[in-house]
Amino acid sequence: xxxxxxxxxxxxxxxxxxxxxxxxxxxxxxxxxxxxxxxxxxxxxxxxxxxxxxxxxxxxxxxxxxxxxxxxxxxxxxxxxxxxxxxxxxxxxxxxxxxxxxxxxxxxxxxxxxxxxxxxxxxxxxxxxxxxxxxxxxxxxxxxxxxxxxxxxxxxxxxxxxxxxxxxxxxxxxxxxxxxxxxxxxxxxxxxxxxxx
Amino acid sequence: xxxxxxxxxxxxxxxxxxxxxxxxxxxxxxxxxxxxxxxxxxxxxxxxxxxxxxxxxxxxxxxxxxxxxxxxxxxxxxxxxxxxxxxxxxxxxxxxxxxxxxxxxxxxxxxxxxxxxxxxxxxxxxxxxxxxxxxxxxxxxxxxxxxxxxxxxxxxxxxxxxxxxxxxxxxxxxxxxxxxxxxxxxxxxxxxxxxxx
Numbered sequence: 491x492x493x494x495x496x497x498x499x500x501x502x503x504x505x506x507x508x509x510x511x512x513x514x515x516x517x518x519x520x521x522x523x524x525x526x527x528x529x530x531x532x533x534x535x536x537x538x539x540x541x542x543x544x545x546x547x548x549x550x551x552x553x554x555x556x557x558x559x560x561x562x563x564x565x566x567x568x569x570x571x572x573x574x575x576x577x578x579x580x581x582x583x584x585x586x587x588x589x590x591x592x593x594x595x596x597x598x599x600x601x602x603x604x605x606x607x608x609x610x611x612x613x614x615x616x617x618x619x620x621x622x623x624x625x626x627x628x629x630x631x632x633x634x635x636x637x638x639x640x641x642x643x644x645x646x647x648x649x650x651x652x653x654x655x656x657x658x659x660x661x662x663x664x665x666x667x668x669x670x671x672x673x674x675x676x677x678x679x680x681x682x683x684x685x686x687x
Numbered sequence: 688x689x690x691x692x693x694x695x696x697x698x699x700x701x702x703x704x705x706x707x708x709x710x711x712x713x714x715x716x717x718x719x720x721x722x723x724x725x726x727x728x729x730x731x732x733x734x735x736x737x738x739x740x741x742x743x744x745x746x747x748x749x750x751x752x753x754x755x756x757x758x759x760x761x762x763x764x765x766x767x768x769x770x771x772x773x774x775x776x777x778x779x780x781x782x783x784x785x786x787x788x789x790x791x792x793x794x795x796x797x798x799x800x801x802x803x804x805x806x807x808x809x810x811x812x813x814x815x816x817x818x819x820x821x822x823x824x825x826x827x828x829x830x831x832x833x834x835x836x837x838x839x840x841x842x843x844x845x846x847x848x849x850x851x852x853x854x855x856x857x858x859x860x861x862x863x864x865x866x867x868x869x870x871x872x873x874x875x876x877x878x879x880x881x882x883x884x
Contacts, residue, residue, distance in 0.1 A: 624827075
């Protein structure tokens with residue numbers, strides 16, 4: 491008797507759960523897992539879009555000064571900086587993974603109660619989250635250095651001269667961190683959907 | 688009868704749930720989940736150790752040159768570099784989280800079939816994995832720059848002069864990436880244990 495009183499509590503899905511439990515069924519808590527899977531697909535598409543945006547902003551950021559400066563004279567573009575090259579290459583890999591993961595996300599919509607697709611997505615998302623956050627952080631460190639310089643090792647700030655380049659690369663970094671946050675959201679929702687029965 | 692099988696799973700009610708489940712108990716696939724939980728604790732302790740190691744190596748890396756150099760003259764230590772300060776502070780946060788997560792990992796050993804602790808660990812591990820990989824990557828970008836310099840913006844390599852400092856910071860970065868790999872291992876194993884029934 492005590493177990494029948496012990497109805498599962500989940501913040502957002504009380505209505506659907508209640509219905510499913512009364513009509514059928516020991517463990518088909520309703521359509522909320524399908525909702526999570528649809529949300530995963532939408533967030534995944536958004537992540538893909540922001541990754542492509544970050545790559546394209548970073549790869550096209552380019553500025554040559556019209557005047558000659560004795561100390562700093564170069565055409566500023568991403569391939570002048572190892573960390574920004576790493577950013578572009580790594581985010582391209584992440585982008586490729588996101589495209590390949592779309593079918594798995596669709597399988598999770600079709601079969602919302604199968605744990606397999608979700609396990610697969612959580613594990614691969616975790617690995618590519620690490621890659622994406624590493625790329626974003628490495629680029630952020632270099633862009634920060636370009637903005638502020640570092641006094642002690644005599645690395646001068648170049649953003650006074652290359653303002654447009656710095657603004658564009660900063661935008662790329664910010665968008666990459668948005669993709670990182672999206673990855674975290676996907677992992678959290680899929681984990682919750684995997685764990686609740 | 689069907690409702691008694693429908694044992695609700697929720698992170699905060701493990702004790703009462705666990706009791707109810709052991710009395711009724713339809714699905715107990717064996718002790719391998721306990722093994723996973725024990726492995727999680729061991730890997731977690733290893734991660735904690737490597738995080739502490741990375742912090743202490745980075746925070747104590749310190750080198751002052753005996754001679755005066757016209758261009759580069761400073762006491763090289765982590766607080767000369769914003770990215771290395773970020774590294775130390777962020778890994779200290781990660782370290783604190785790892786200590787606080789040990790009791791949850793022990794709960795997962797005591798109650799290997801409860802999903803709550805695992806969900807909790809996967810979600811928080813994901814967030815702190817992001818922090819740890821960001822810290823490691825930002826520091827790696829700066830240490831790489833210290834080793835190789837960057838020709839176009841005229842950021843010179845300082846590792847010719849500060850070899851010991853560079854070697855120690857590089858070690859710190861490598862150890863931090865070991866901690867990142869350990870985080871990934873913990874997330875993967877916990878996800879597999881959460882998904883299989």
